[in-house]
Amino acid sequence: MPELPEVETVRRSLEPLLVGRKIIDTQIYYGGIIKKPTPEEFREEIKGRKFEKLNRRGKYLLAVLSGAKTLVVHLRMTGRLTVTEESKPLDKHTHLVFTLDNGCELRFNDVRKFGLIYLVDNNRYQEAGGLASLGPEPLEPDFTVEELSRRLESKNTKLKSFLLDQRQIAGLGNIYADEALFAAGLHPERRTGSLTQKEIEGLYQALRSVLQAGIELRGTTFRDYVDGTGAKGGFQDRLKVYGRAGQKCDCGCILLKKTVAGRTTVFCPTCQI
DNA sequence: AATTGTACCTGTCAGC
DNA sequence: TGCTGACAGGTACAAT
Numbered sequence: 001m002p003e004l005p006e007v008e009t010v011r012r013s014l015e016p017l018l019v020g021r022k023i024i025d026t027q028i029y030y031g032g033i034i035k036k037p038t039p040e041e042f043r044e045e046i047k048g049r050k051f052e053k054l055n056r057r058g059k060y061l062l063a064v065l066s067g068a069k070t071l072v073v074h075l076r077m078t079g080r081l082t083v084t085e086e087s088k089p090l091d092k093h094t095h096l097v098f099t100l101d102n103g104c105e106l107r108f109n110d111v112r113k114f115g116l117i118y119l120v121d122n123n124r125y126q127e128a129g130g131l132a133s134l135g136p137e138p139l140e141p142d143f144t145v146e147e148l149s150r151r152l153e154s155k156n157t158k159l160k161s162f163l164l165d166q167r168q169i170a171g172l173g174n175i176y177a178d179e180a181l182f183a184a185g186l187h188p189e190r191r192t193g194s195l196t197q198k199e200i201e202g203l204y205q206a207l208r209s210v211l212q213a214g215i216e217l218r219g220t221t222f223r224d225y226v227d228g229t230g231a232k233g234g235f236q237d238r239l240k241v242y243g244r245a246g247q248k249c250d251c252g253c254i255l256l257k258k259t260v261a262g263r264t265t266v267f268c269p270t271c272q273i
Numbered sequence: 274a275a276t277t278g279t280a281c282c283t284g285t286c287a288g289c
Numbered sequence: 290t291g292c293t294g295a296c297a298g299g300t301a302c303a304a305t
Contacts, residue, residue, distance in 0.1 A: 001298060032281095035301095059299080076299050078283085093283085112282040114299070130300065157276095166300085174298060223284090223297080262278080263298070 002075040003059060004138070004171030005214030006225050006233065010081055011056045014106075014228035017083040018051040018063065022101040030095035033108065036118045036127060045069065045119055046098075057125075058134045058170030064122065072118040072128040073108070078224045079115035082107055111224065134170040138207050143169075145204045152192040152200060159203075160188035161261035171211070174263050175220055175242045180206045182241045187272045188258075188265045213238065241266040 002010070023046055031039035049065040056062065061081065063071040073081060086105045090097070096108035096117070108115065118128040126132035135151070136143040151168050162168055163177040172180070181188050184206035186199060195203070219225055219233030222243060226232055240250070245257035249268040257266050 003299095074300080076281095077297075110282090111284070112298095114282065116300080164299085264296085 001077045001173050001175065001222070002079065002219075002225055003173035003176050003214075004056075004211055005176070005217075005235065006219035006227075007056050007059050007061055007075065007171070008215050009219040009227045009233065010075070011054050011061055011228075013231070014061075014081065014083060015054040017104070017228065018054060018100075018106065020051065021104075022050045023047060023065075023106075024099040024101055026099070027097040028095070029097070030113060032113060033095050033110065033115050034117050034119075035129070036120065042117075042119050046071065057131060057137070058166055059173070060128070060131050060134075068122045070120055070122050070125075070128075072116075072120060072125070072131060074116040074129065075110070076112075076114035076116065078112045079108065079110040080224070080226055082109070082226065082228055082230050084230075130166060133167050135166060135168045136170065138169050138171060139211055145201055148204050148207075149197075149200045152195060155192045157192055158189045158261055159186055159192060160263065160265055162192050163207075164261060164263065169207070172207070174265075175222065175239070176207075176210055176214060178242045178266055179240060180210045182267060182272060183210055185271055185273065188260045188267050190273075241268065 026043045026046060028039050028043060034042050049067055051063055052066055053064040059074060061073040065071060083104050083106050086103055091109050093111045094107050094109045098106040100106060116129060120127045136147060155162055159181060160177060163172050184203040186203060214235045217234035218227060220235040221232035222236055241255055244255050245266045247255055249255050249271060251271055253268055253270045255266050256269055257264060
């Protein structure tokens, strides 16, 4: 599923293909993806604008357009955003096609129609769903051990639930939350307030290294994910726990599967305490 | 106010 | 073969 490393990979792959390009027009095949404004207004308001910059915040992709508007895209679970030559036939489940000024198209495809798209004024991100209430970026310098510690102690919940809460830390999903907990040797059901200073430092390092490795390998393609050029990621070969329930951990134990915080969670009962 | 549960979707796969 | 039901999971919103 597109989490921070996948969205960052999409951003990096799309940026050189989009910046400087102008949107000639938009074909809307399924308007339900567009949350704001109405699909008709969206098409009118975006017409003629140029891509100036591509940013990412948590799992949100932010395309800054000329005229001080930002196109906000969330891929949720199965969304794909790719640049394709306009001569290529549309894949099934393509809901939105932006015609660019160079013979290419930016296409939004989503099997399950869960993706979200907003067009908002710059700096009015509170109008774009949960974007305004995101927690810190885990790979930015302002996310420190102290910041993590403060947030852990301000809650009394299970670690898995904490890591998935976008208001606490932006960008983790089920894959990287499980991988980070494994790397830190922490049980997903440990209470946030029960961690020692050493464990907090270990979790901090685990979060950063797992996300960084995910980016370096251009994301995890477990099922649907591809980057902005349609290429698959490479981190799926490095997964230690996610999707591996019933298989052996490096320590020889069988990895367990359990629903925690409403999510399938895989962990090693001996390595994670 | 904060937490929990459910809806949103379709493809895939196990079991019959 | 073809059907049914469970499952996958991020966010918005309703319910508690």
